[in-house]
Amino acid sequence: MHLANAFNVALTDMSGELTFQLKNLEDCLQSEMVNQADLVQLRGQRKRLVACTVKNGVINDFSSISLSGGSARVLVDGKSWGFSSTNMLDTKNIEKMLKHAIKLAKASLKLKHEEIALEPVPIVKRDESTPTRKPLRDFPMEEIAEIPLEAYRGAKKVGANVADVKATFMGIEDDKLFLSSEGSRIHQSSTRVLLFADVLAKRNARLCPASENLGHTGGMELFDKTSPFSLGKTVAEKAVRLLDAKAPPAGKFHVVVDPTLCATMLHEAIGHPLEADLAMSGGGFGNQIGQPVSSELITIYDSGHTSNGLGYFPFDDEGVECKRTNLIEKGVLTSFMHDRTSAALANVSPTGNAHAWDYSVEPLIRQTNIGIEAGDHSLEEMIEVVKEGLLLEGTFGGQADVNADFTFGFQNAKRIQKGKLAEEFRGANVAGNAIEVFKTIDAVGKEVILRPGACGKYQFALQGRIVPAIRCEMMVGGAGGR
Amino acid sequence: MRLMTDWSFLKDAVHKAIRKLEEKVLTHAEAFFTYAKTTEVTIRNSEVLTQNRVDDSGVGFRVAVAGNKVGFACTNMMNQEAILEAGEKALSIAKVSSEIPHFMLPQGSSMPKVRGLFDPAVAAIEVEEAVDKASRAIAAAEGFDKRVIVKDGRFLYESEWRGIMNTSGVDFEERGTKVLAYLGGSGKQNGEVTSSCYDLILERTKDLEPEKLGENVGKKIVDMLDPKSLKSFQGSVIFGPEAVSYQLFDVLTAALKGDAVIAGSSAWANKLGQTIASENLTVVDDALLEGGFASRSFDGEGCPSHKTTLVTKGKLVGFLHDATSANALKARNSGNASRFPGGFDMIHSIVGQGYRTRPEIYPSNLKIQPGDKTRDELVSEVEEGVLVESMAGFPQAGSGVISAQLSQAFFIQNGEIQNPVRSGMISGVAFEWFKKISKVGNDTKRFLHAIVPSLLVEDVKIIGA
Numbered sequence: 001m002h003l004a005n006a007f008n009v010a011l012t013d014m015s016g017e018l019t020f021q022l023k024n025l026e027d028c029l030q031s032e033m034v035n036q037a038d039l040v041q042l043r044g045q046r047k048r049l050v051a052c053t054v055k056n057g058v059i060n061d062f063s064s065i066s067l068s069g070g071s072a073r074v075l076v077d078g079k080s081w082g083f084s085s086t087n088m089l090d091t092k093n094i095e096k097m098l099k100h101a102i103k104l105a106k107a108s109l110k111l112k113h114e115e116i117a118l119e120p121v122p123i124v125k126r127d128e129s130t131p132t133r134k135p136l137r138d139f140p141m142e143e144i145a146e147i148p149l150e151a152y153r154g155a156k157k158v159g160a161n162v163a164d165v166k167a168t169f170m171g172i173e174d175d176k177l178f179l180s181s182e183g184s185r186i187h188q189s190s191t192r193v194l195l196f197a198d199v200l201a202k203r204n205a206r207l208c209p210a211s212e213n214l215g216h217t218g219g220m221e222l223f224d225k226t227s228p229f230s231l232g233k234t235v236a237e238k239a240v241r242l243l244d245a246k247a248p249p250a251g252k253f254h255v256v257v258d259p260t261l262c263a264t265m266l267h268e269a270i271g272h273p274l275e276a277d278l279a280m281s282g283g284g285f286g287n288q289i290g291q292p293v294s295s296e297l298i299t300i301y302d303s304g305h306t307s308n309g310l311g312y313f314p315f316d317d318e319g320v321e322c323k324r325t326n327l328i329e330k331g332v333l334t335s336f337m338h339d340r341t342s343a344a345l346a347n348v349s350p351t352g353n354a355h356a357w358d359y360s361v362e363p364l365i366r367q368t369n370i371g372i373e374a375g376d377h378s379l380e381e382m383i384e385v386v387k388e389g390l391l392l393e394g395t396f397g398g399q400a401d402v403n404a405d406f407t408f409g410f411q412n413a414k415r416i417q418k419g420k421l422a423e424e425f426r427g428a429n430v431a432g433n434a435i436e437v438f439k440t441i442d443a444v445g446k447e448v449i450l451r452p453g454a455c456g457k458y459q460f461a462l463q464g465r466i467v468p469a470i471r472c473e474m475m476v477g478g479a480g481g482r
Numbered sequence: 483m484r485l486m487t488d489w490s491f492l493k494d495a496v497h498k499a500i501r502k503l504e505e506k507v508l509t510h511a512e513a514f515f516t517y518a519k520t521t522e523v524t525i526r527n528s529e530v531l532t533q534n535r536v537d538d539s540g541v542g543f544r545v546a547v548a549g550n551k552v553g554f555a556c557t558n559m560m561n562q563e564a565i566l567e568a569g570e571k572a573l574s575i576a577k578v579s580s581e582i583p584h585f586m587l588p589q590g591s592s593m594p595k596v597r598g599l600f601d602p603a604v605a606a607i608e609v610e611e612a613v614d615k616a617s618r619a620i621a622a623a624e625g626f627d628k629r630v631i632v633k634d635g636r637f638l639y640e641s642e643w644r645g646i647m648n649t650s651g652v653d654f655e656e657r658g659t660k661v662l663a664y665l666g667g668s669g670k671q672n673g674e675v676t677s678s679c680y681d682l683i684l685e686r687t688k689d690l691e692p693e694k695l696g697e698n699v700g701k702k703i704v705d706m707l708d709p710k711s712l713k714s715f716q717g718s719v720i721f722g723p724e725a726v727s728y729q730l731f732d733v734l735t736a737a738l739k740g741d742a743v744i745a746g747s748s749a750w751a752n753k754l755g756q757t758i759a760s761e762n763l764t765v766v767d768d769a770l771l772e773g774g775f776a777s778r779s780f781d782g783e784g785c786p787s788h789k790t791t792l793v794t795k796g797k798l799v800g801f802l803h804d805a806t807s808a809n810a811l812k813a814r815n816s817g818n819a820s821r822f823p824g825g826f827d828m829i830h831s832i833v834g835q836g837y838r839t840r841p842e843i844y845p846s847n848l849k850i851q852p853g854d855k856t857r858d859e860l861v862s863e864v865e866e867g868v869l870v871e872s873m874a875g876f877p878q879a880g881s882g883v884i885s886a887q888l889s890q891a892f893f894i895q896n897g898e899i900q901n902p903v904r905s906g907m908i909s910g911v912a913f914e915w916f917k918k919i920s921k922v923g924n925d926t927k928r929f930l931h932a933i934v935p936s937l938l939v940e941d942v943k944i945i946g947a
Contacts, residue, residue: 017559051829056745059580061840063554064571065833066564069538084535087558093537104533107609108523111530111617142578164747164880170832196828200747200880207749207881250714250909250945281527281633360536399874402633403668403675405905407875407887429875429885431907458524460831477885477907477945 017068018046018175018187021089025070025179028094034181036102037074039118041318044070044089044177045359050136053168054148057156061168062145069359070177072098076105079112081341083362118344121320123182128314129189132219136171136191139220144169147228151197154232161240163202167232170194176317176359184319192310192462193222194452197232201239208426210239210394210411215452215462217312238394238412241424248413248425248476254389255430256382256443256471261410263451263465264395266370269406269434270300272457274327275353275365276342284404284435288333295441295472296331299373304352309369309464310452313355317363322352327370339365357459364458371466375444382443382471384419390476391416396427404434413476429477437472445469489517489643493655495562496541499569500647506573508547510587512648513569514782514821515541516836518640521607523616525635525665528624530616533609540837541565543572544783550585551576554840584810588785590651596787598773603688604659605641612637615692619665622696627669629707630700633678635665639688644821644836652784660775661685665695669703676706676902677889679872684775684928702871702890709904712893712946718867718920719908719942720860720894723927725870726934729877729884731848732825733912734765736879738792739843740807740818747880749913750798758798759916762853763937765793767802769817769846776931782821782841790816796917804843820844824931826876845931852935853922860923860938862897868944869894873908882913907945915939 021044034040046068053061071085072094082105084097151167171193178186194215201208212235216222257265273284280286285293294300304313304322313322318340326334338346339354342365354363383391391414398408409429415422445468453463496513503511517539524531540558553575557568616637623632638661645655666680679702683690721730742748750758769787771777780786783805792800803811804819822835823844833839861869868891875886891903923936 049833051833053829057580058582060552060582061554061829062552062575062579063556063833063840064568064575065838066555066557066559066568066571067540067838068559081532082534083532084537086537087539088537088560097537100535104535104609107533107613108530111613141575145578145580164745168829170829172832202746209878209880250907277526281631360538362532362534396878397876399876401677401874401889403677405677405874405887405889407907409876409878409885428909429887429907431875431887431905433905454828454831456826456831462832475907475947477887477909 039075040181041073046175072101134220150228151232154229155236158236164200166198199239216308245426258393259467268400276336294438300328304368306369311368311463318354320352325351369464386416389416440473443471510546512544518642522638523612542837545572551579586805586809599658601687607639619692619696622693623700626700632667638662646784709902712906714946718864720869722871727929727932740803759796760919761796764851774847776846781817781819783819785817849933885909905947
């Protein structure tokens with residue numbers, strides 16, 4: 001069988017469906033049609049998800065999702081890409097898929113002036129699977145339901161002011177195939193588990209939300225460190241505590257940003273402008289390689305190889321290894337995140353940042369696990385020199401524009417007065433221009449943590465962030481007069 | 483393995499699975515299934531970037547057993563065996579699930595005919611035409627003014643069959659087409675880049691004017707050049723349709739959802755029949771609207787579509803319901819079970835929508851009744867304030883708290899627009915804003931789930947940079 005040989009390694013855990021996909025995709029790559037393209041990248045995927053949401057003690061969504069599909073991406077005449085996907089990977093539909101991709105690529109040829117001279121990448125034949133200590137498949141549905149139920153019980157234990165509790169468990173088992181006309185054959189198998197807890201506390205007409213997530217690439221050992229019960233309890237305690245808190249003062253402040261909020265800020269406001277496709281669109285960090293762009297205390301990198309990071313990937317969806325790339329070194333811009341196309345246009349090597357959320361969509365430039373190198377300050381040391389400022393904690397997510405303007409929400413804040421923490425405030429938003437804000441960083445925490453993250457740039461992605469606390473200047477918006 | 487490559491095969495296989503489930507011990511079984519083809523051209527950085535074609539089909543089963551325990555399972559593997567297996571899986575999950583009080587599915591009934599949802603020309607679109615339209619939109623935007631740079635966009639043509647079948651006699655199918663054209667860009671002058679501006683066309687038919695889309699985006703961007711900083715003050719705010727369709731819509735929706743009323747998390751849970759907003763606010767959910775982007779003959783669980791008044795002249799008169807929430811509150815099912823709800827949801831993001839999820843309560847076309855004021859007349863009413871075309875930042879939908887960055891806004895003084903705003907924030911509680919709507923514009927615009935005009939709101943807190 002030429003199929004098994006194609007990988008030069010034994011394929012582990014290949015399901016019947018995946019073997020079927022592999023055979024048909026391999027046959028397709030041997031067809032005449034492939035010659036009409038400079039490069040053909042075929043992907044196949046088998047994805048199984050389980051989701052269980054508990055709302056106020058009731059399992060209101062318990063789902064099993066079983067997906068299979070594949071895609072063809074082709075480069076024609078060195079200029080134009082076409083992409084086609086289908087959930088039907090029989091021989092006939094795969095052939096149709098490739099035919100579509102070629103037709104689509106040709107459709108914009110006359111508009112394309114720039115040659116995409118792809119740098120050859122190493123031919124990879126690999127079978128990779130993420131190590132998991134407690135495999136998802138060993139857990140029956142009853143036990144899976146207990147995870148969000150426990151988070152609910154933990155939250156409810158906090159008391160009568162806990163009005164609304166939503167806890168969601170998600171488990172994802174993912175098998176991906178990558179085959180290219182250049183010769184690469186990659187099988188990647190991974191498991192991801194996540195737990196989200198959202199609590200709304202209520203007293204009379206006052207409402208206060210709080211949330212926290214756990215998530216990693218790996219198995220159910222995720223809950224060995226933090227139990228679902230304690231996650232629910234922690235979130236509910238915060239929501240109830242904040243019921244009495246006032247809105248924070250508005251204006252520009254010297255702030256200490258905890259790692260959780262720092263993660264959102266790093267991803268949204270600095271990470272996005274470092275993605276080559278966004279950088280090339282003229283905003284943010286465009287054209288400043290070699291220039292100081294940030295505080296010299298800051299070194300930022302992206303690495304798909306960070307174990308357990310939600311953005312853990314040995315290879316990207318163009319078959320490029322997801323090694324660590326330094327993006328900013330001691331404040332100096334050193335690299336953008338690239339796919340093969342942006343790398344070719346910028347005349348650099350690809351960095352393994354081409355990722356597609358699933359088989360049905362085209363790879364885009366995405367962060368994997370983005371990180372800030374640890375500094376030398378403890379949290380106490382960061383706070384003790386602030387005369388009048390705020391400690392900002394937790395995140396409600398946010399948005400950033402390509403010009404690096406951002407808005408995002410924090411969950412709670414504490415006043416810093418003469419180096420000491422004072423009263424607590426409820427959440428609000430921070431806003432500003434990330435590049436300007438990062439220039440004002442005057443301290444970086446010595447402890448980094450790995451956070452789960454998600455991103456919705458044109459398509460969804462699960463990502464990791466490796467982050468310390470930072471101190472900087474930022475605009476805080478008070479939220480309402482309640 | 484037999485693979486099904488068209489709608490009738492899928493329907494047949496789903497029928498068989500439902501018949502098979504009927505033989506089991508259960509109270510309800512339901513299948514929602516779709517078969518869709520999408521052709522999309524994407525635009526990045528002044529160019530047509532790539533062309534995509536996505537074929538997708540699948541079926542999601544909801545099964546309930548005694549005690550209202552519900553399970554869901556779906557598959558996109560198009561063979562009879564996988565489809566039967568998904569039905570069985572939903573049943574086995576239901577058995578280990580917990581009670582959903584008042585769980586209900588619609589009974590079989592007749593379906594209204596909603597016009598203007600399908601255009602065979604969209605279903606037969608050739609990619610070359612989509613590429614042509616996309617490139618004309620780019621040219622129109624950048625031709626409008628040389629400082630305009632198109633950053634992203636998409637021209638998407640979708641053709642979809644959707645079907646619903648349950649063990650209470652529901653068996654509907656419907657074919658629809660959708661065309662979505664989106665273009666976004668920014669402007670650069672004196673080294674300063676404006677925030678992003680975009681415009682959107684949502685149609686059911688093939689004919690759209692890419693030049694108009696491009697010119698609209700170009701004009702929006704040029705209007706944002708030479709921004710000035712803003713002082714902090716309390717003043718009038720005109721929320722343009724785009725701002726209404728996002729943050730204000732989210733707050734409205736969260737308060738109007740029947741399940742939020744049951745849970746007590748809706749701010750309007752106990753306010754039915756009471757005045758909750760200015761007399762200038764009238765809100766209707768209309769799934770029957772001819773050619774409406776979110777119109778449909780039946781909702782995501784097979785309830786025939788309705789037009790439902792929710793707020794009339796500031797008085798709360800109804801909520802958005804699915805079969806379960808209507809059953810719990812003894813209200814009429816408004817047909818708002820949605821398989822494609824908007825807004826951000828982590829599960830939908832990870833899993834997908836349509837056949838991949840159980841339905842959720844969400845508006846179809848949520849319409850705010852327009853007033854009689856043109857945009858210029860609204861501006862002329864404002865002594866000192868801000869026109870907010872678009873703002874960035876998620877609202878806290880439950881509490882109505884919004885603190886958002888002004889991404890496309892203009893300072894107004896003495897009834898005239900003075901200048902675009904460089905940065906600043908707006909902050910307050912949307913439920914208070916609804917009470918202070920003093921005028922409503924006649925400039926209605928269509929969005930995915932909203933059809934809304936400008937709203938003039940008094941006494942809003944504006945935070946300068």
